[in-house]
Amino acid sequence: MAPSKLNSSGNTSMPCSQAENGFVNSFSLFPEKVVQELLQSPVQGSDDHLIEFSEALRTVAKALRLVAEGKASAQAEAAEWKRKYELERDRNLKFEHAEKSCIEHQAEHEDVRTNNPAKQPVLCNEANGQSEKCCSRNGICSHEVLRDGTPGSDSKMVKKASFKLSWFSKGDQSDQYKHDIVSFERGNITTAERSSKQISLKWESCPQTVLILTKPNSVSVQILCAEMIRWLSQQKNLHIYVEPHVRVELLTESSHFNFVETWNDDKELLRLHTKVDLVVTLGGDGTVLWAASMFKGPVPPIVPFSLGSLGFMTPFYSEQYKECLESILKGPISITLRHRLQCHVIRDAAKNEYETEEPILVLNEVTIDRGISSFLTNLECYCDNSFVTCVQGDGLILSTTSGSTAYSLAAGGSMVHPQVPGILFTPICPHSLSFRPLIFPEHVTLRVQVPFNSRSPAWASFDGKDRKQLAPGDALVCSMAPWPVPTACLDDSTNDFLRSIHEGLHWNLRKTQSFDGPRET
Numbered sequence: 001m002a003p004s005k006l007n008s009s010g011n012t013s014m015p016c017s018q019a020e021n022g023f024v025n026s027f028s029l030f031p032e033k034v035v036q037e038l039l040q041s042p043v044q045g046s047d048d049h050l051i052e053f054s055e056a057l058r059t060v061a062k063a064l065r066l067v068a069e070g071k072a073s074a075q076a077e078a079a080e081w082k083r084k085y086e087l088e089r090d091r092n093l094k095f096e097h098a099e100k101s102c103i104e105h106q107a108e109h110e111d112v113r114t115n116n117p118a119k120q121p122v123l124c125n126e127a128n129g130q131s132e133k134c135c136s137r138n139g140i141c142s143h144e145v146l147r148d149g150t151p152g153s154d155s156k157m158v159k160k161a162s163f164k165l166s167w168f169s170k171g172d173q174s175d176q177y178k179h180d181i182v183s184f185e186r187g188n189i190t191t192a193e194r195s196s197k198q199i200s201l202k203w204e205s206c207p208q209t210v211l212i213l214t215k216p217n218s219v220s221v222q223i224l225c226a227e228m229i230r231w232l233s234q235q236k237n238l239h240i241y242v243e244p245h246v247r248v249e250l251l252t253e254s255s256h257f258n259f260v261e262t263w264n265d266d267k268e269l270l271r272l273h274t275k276v277d278l279v280v281t282l283g284g285d286g287t288v289l290w291a292a293s294m295f296k297g298p299v300p301p302i303v304p305f306s307l308g309s310l311g312f313m314t315p316f317y318s319e320q321y322k323e324c325l326e327s328i329l330k331g332p333i334s335i336t337l338r339h340r341l342q343c344h345v346i347r348d349a350a351k352n353e354y355e356t357e358e359p360i361l362v363l364n365e366v367t368i369d370r371g372i373s374s375f376l377t378n379l380e381c382y383c384d385n386s387f388v389t390c391v392q393g394d395g396l397i398l399s400t401t402s403g404s405t406a407y408s409l410a411a412g413g414s415m416v417h418p419q420v421p422g423i424l425f426t427p428i429c430p431h432s433l434s435f436r437p438l439i440f441p442e443h444v445t446l447r448v449q450v451p452f453n454s455r456s457p458a459w460a461s462f463d464g465k466d467r468k469q470l471a472p473g474d475a476l477v478c479s480m481a482p483w484p485v486p487t488a489c490l491d492d493s494t495n496d497f498l499r500s501i502h503e504g505l506h507w508n509l510r511k512t513q514s515f516d517g518p519r520e521t
């Protein structure tokens with residue numbers, strides 16, 4: 001029997017050949033014939049047979065792992081495309097509505113035109129769904145859609161050809177998930193949703209319940225928490241939730257706090273988003289990360305008060321909490337929709353299921369590093385099953401754009417506005433002169449694989465917590481999570497970001513050059 005192509009480490013293929021094998025192609029790796037032959041021919045008991053058999057089993061395990069990874073990536077993508085489809089549908093409904101009122105309005109104009117030979121073209125303002133005469137306006141705005149001209153009219157209107165653009169990304173054969181409509185009507189190219197737009201949240205009914213999360217072991221935070229609870233319940237009639245240990249602390253202080261609610265177990269915690277309208281954090285960035293990690297699905301808007309040292313994601317001043325909360329409860333609120341990454345650890349030993357049933361969600365980053373090992377980490381990286389590179393160094397950071405100002409920044413990654421959807425790929429101390437950090441688009445699935453021939457295991461950590469060992473053969477699969485973290489802005493997303501990099505990091509601070517001195521003549 002011809003042995004399967006195995007290298008000395010037991011790996012079946014080199015990175016590049018793996019890269020050419022996508023989710024479906026991975027079945028072609030499955031050595032069904034090899035396994036059947038082995039099962040049919042009785043094992044002779046010789047060492048050769050045993051070695052061959054164990055190698056074949058390893059190949060089978062590898063094929064199963066590839067299938068599991070493909071499933072993870074397909075599920076993530078399905079969720080993402082569902083989200084895009086819903087956005088698209090909403091947009092189309094709005095558009096149809098605007099178009100309908102536009103046609104009705106145009107019909108009225110036609111009546112008027114019967115008595116008016118200078119036919120006037122009609123513009124439909126897509127933004128507010130109202131129609132207006134374009135000749136009474138200066139030019140055409142980009143968000144306005146030009147209606148067709150009347151045939152034979154002497155107006156300057158030209159009927160624009162309608163077309164559609166679509167895109168798809170490589171890596172999966174099931175292209176039905178991949179297509180998305182970029183442009184729609186009359187040649188005006190738009191994207192389905194531009195997430196870099198400033199987002200505003202308007203309450204449709206008054207918020208009823210607030211969850212307050214606090215940095216542990218801080219007396220100033222405890223005092224402020226108690227004061228805020230009193231104010232919110234007495235002045236604003238709100239229901240208050242806190243973490244179980246905080247409730248105990250509050251009750252130790254005074255039995256007056258027995259109206260404060262909490263949860264009893266993980267099951268209740270999982271349903272917290274159905275009860276809580278608003279989350280208030282009292283602490284630093286770590287408390288915002290903690291708050292985000294408590295919600296595995298939808299996250300209520302978070303209002304982060306700064307009681308830490310850096311406070312990159314905590315724009316609200318705790319001294320002014322009453323005014324801030326008054327305005328937040330009234331709305332509308334400017335929010336930053338912070339993207340999260342969902343990560344799956346896939347074990348080499350896994351049969352056909354993930355080691356983690358639930359994906360691990362991160363707001364900042366997932367880091368794969370060498371842990372306490374003194375060996376160079378060796379990580380094979382793939383993007384949608386295409387080979388990207390092999391990281392040889394201290395490790396790799398896969399970061400959100402919110403996390404771009406955290407560990408990724410320290411490792412030389414670029415700072416990116418948090419509303420930009422993308423995944424930062426930042427090496428940690430790469431032993432190479434030419435390894436520049438990368439930024440991938442939001443729709444990709446990244447896989448970081450510890451090769452079978454790695455000298456040591458690697459370690460994954462999630463927002464700086466929950467270290468998990470990745471043994472040779474294990475992989476970490478990461479893609480954009482469907483549930484972002486909405487954080488309230490003090491001003492707006494851009495001004496808050498700029499204030500943070502100026503005040504928090506003293507970005508590009510330099511004394512201004514003096515006026516006197518040499519001049520160009």
Ligand SMILES: NC(=O)c1ccc[n+]([C@@H]2O[C@H](COP(=O)([O-])OP(=O)(O)OC[C@H]3O[C@@H](n4cnc5c(N)ncnc54)[C@H](O)[C@@H]3O)[C@@H](O)[C@H]2O)c1
Nearest residue numbers: 284285286310311312364365402403405406407410463464
């Ligand atoms: N070398 C490094 O810079 C380094 C090393 C390890 C972890 N970290 C970061 O620490 C984070 C965990 O934060 P923590 O508060 O729980 O731990 P921590 O208490 O160790 O604080 C880490 C520091 O990072 C800052 N920080 C966290 N998120 C940030 C963000 N998005 N933008 C700018 N600064 C941010 C915090 O304000 C704090 O000063 C990790 O997600 C990782 O990004 C950084």
Ligand SMILES: Nc1ncnc2c1ncn2[C@@H]1O[C@H](COP(=O)(O)OP(=O)(O)OP(=O)(O)O)[C@@H](O)[C@H]1O
Nearest residue numbers: 213214215216283284285286287290308309310311
């Ligand atoms: N409610 C919580 N329960 C358990 N741990 C928490 C909680 N809130 C925050 N933490 C953890 O406590 C640590 C410190 O919190 P945080 O970053 O908010 O404070 P800080 O270090 O004073 O602020 P900064 O990071 O701005 O200096 C973080 O590691 C965070 O994950």
